Amino acid sequence: MLDENNQQCPVARALEVLGDRWALMILRDAFDGPCRFSELQKNLGLAKNILAARLKLLVEAGLLAQQPASDGSAYKEYVLTEKGRSVFPIVIGLRQWGERYLFTSGESRSQLVDDRGQGLETLQVRARDGRVLGPEDCRRQLIRHS
Template structure:
């Protein structure tokens, strides 16, 4: 099946999915947020084929989510580092995580937990709010088409 290109479309969700919409890319970003920097470490942790990993890493670099930097140990290798744009995906992954916690796990089932690094306490659920801070439910939000 041919993928449709949404890179010029008016929908931010479609454009974003064009960059990070496949599951390998989001898992690469997840691992990078957790400190993974080297190709072999991504490969070992994810277990995907090397050609797929290489392709996804190149795409994430091309779109400014990751950048390559000299290896931190001074070796001749290159490492992958999240850009500020890439770090901004933490909120997206947190939203996916919280949805999964609410909908894909049985009570008491073991799972990883996102916590505040300083206190070690679990994070509060994300919520939508309007520009003035009023909480919004799913039915309180609509997406409007751009003016012609």
């Protein structure tokens, strides 16, 4: 539950849904395509009760939806919704930060590539006119809606 100081902060609200490591790891796997509970558990090595709780949260938040398995079996699959797909740049930003600061030179790691096998450009925050912005170029502003 958000305290009074954070109720108007979009970052605090986003962390209520995405601030858990497992939530982001589940979404990371979902970006590769529909996932079954058993696949997620195997890939993540996560206890069933924790995985079930995180999946429930992501479904309730509208980031994932459950649908019948694509192979016609009795299983259910978790698929990204539009809201869930919109988390993609956040995961890419975390990935790129991790690649830059958390691996030593020559250390093995996975790499995300585009549909042509090319590495991705580093994400940048840009102004509407195309200028690259840093923290010193931005400020928070409260927008009141009635």
